[in-house]
Amino acid sequence: MDAARPIVTFDAVRAAARRIAGRVHRTEVRTSATLDRELSARVFFKAENLQKCGAFKARGAANAVMALSEDEAKRGVITHSSGNHAAALAYAAQSRGIACTVVMPKTAPKVKIDAVRGYGAEIVLCEAKDRDAVCAREQAARGAVMVHPFENLEVIAGQGTAAMELLEDVDDLDVIFVPVGGGGLCAGTAITTAAMRPSCQVIAAEPLAVDDAARSMATGVRQPRVENACTWGDGLMTGLGAPNFEILLSHGLRVVTVTEDAMVDAARFFVERMKLVVEPSSATVLAAMRAMANELKGKRIGAILSGGNTDFAWLAPNAGKAT
Numbered sequence: 001m002d003a004a005r006p007i008v009t010f011d012a013v014r015a016a017a018r019r020i021a022g023r024v025h026r027t028e029v030r031t032s033a034t035l036d037r038e039l040s041a042r043v044f045f046k047a048e049n050l051q052k053c054g055a056f057k058a059r060g061a062a063n064a065v066m067a068l069s070e071d072e073a074k075r076g077v078i079t080h081s082s083g084n085h086a087a088a089l090a091y092a093a094q095s096r097g098i099a100c101t102v103v104m105p106k107t108a109p110k111v112k113i114d115a116v117r118g119y120g121a122e123i124v125l126c127e128a129k130d131r132d133a134v135c136a137r138e139q140a141a142r143g144a145v146m147v148h149p150f151e152n153l154e155v156i157a158g159q160g161t162a163a164m165e166l167l168e169d170v171d172d173l174d175v176i177f178v179p180v181g182g183g184g185l186c187a188g189t190a191i192t193t194a195a196m197r198p199s200c201q202v203i204a205a206e207p208l209a210v211d212d213a214a215r216s217m218a219t220g221v222r223q224p225r226v227e228n229a230c231t232w233g234d235g236l237m238t239g240l241g242a243p244n245f246e247i248l249l250s251h252g253l254r255v256v257t258v259t260e261d262a263m264v265d266a267a268r269f270f271v272e273r274m275k276l277v278v279e280p281s282s283a284t285v286l287a288a289m290r291a292m293a294n295e296l297k298g299k300r301i302g303a304i305l306s307g308g309n310t311d312f313a314w315l316a317p318n319a320g321k322a323t
Helices: 010-020 033-039 057-066 070-075 084-096 110-118 128-142 153-169 184-196 212-219 242-250 260-273 280-291
Strands: 042-047 077-080 100-105 122-126 175-179 201-207 254-258 300-305
Touching: 010 057, 010 153, 010 184, 033 042, 033 260, 033 280, 042 153, 057 084, 057 153, 077 084, 077 128, 084 100, 084 110, 100 110, 100 128, 110 122, 122 128, 153 175, 153 184, 153 242, 153 300, 175 184, 175 280, 184 201, 184 242, 201 212, 201 280, 212 242, 212 254, 254 260, 254 280, 260 280, 280 300
Parallel strands: 042 300, 077 100, 100 122, 175 201, 175 300, 201 254
Antiparallel strands: none
């Protein structure tokens, strides 16, 4: 299938929901009276930070793995990732009982390497700049099926199930906020929301330091990722994927960028006021709400908290900027 002309339908999202049922959590929706008063609105957070592996990535990985034919599954799966997708694919492969190889940079945190290995995956370490080439080499040698972190149509469909559950559980939402990095969650959310509640606007939240999605939507041309970015939103440093961009462009997605200070303040709010561990990448949704608070008064707002895997370095005093 031509990646520049993706076909991901709401039927694919519904099929994904059936496929991954019982393999991932139907995460709860959390609210905050304090935040409702602050924004003069009603806000509903889909707590994917409480998902398997600590992030929404479990949805897309599980769908991609469970969608494999028996012949494909026998070959095993492979991906390159230093973050949540690595653990999610390892978990999904273990769930189906198939082999999984993950190419990870040598600089990946030990806690993440240990998590991936704990799910039974084989890890191939390499220099960060070589991960695409190493993954291609390992895939060819093993004959494994590549499951890209976001440029994969089954992954996109699986990520759309988070918004599907949110819209089933909360009536009459006016807007849904979602973080954007590679664009898998954002694309799945856009497809699902358009089908289930066409009047509901989807807004993507992105760190200003890695604003390629904002520039891509503004220009209508997919922009390259920001190299050597300095941000606490490490989960959103990946450039926007090609099929993901086409989907978001077709849905007229709006992107709101947020500062490092705003992101860290939002992450602190979740810990201190809602008792939720939310990584800064995920906290962009609240930072974006605050940035456009005047537009949201009286609205019913949904938001997807994408993950909660963090080392809490941003909790240090004066942690407004990544170092």
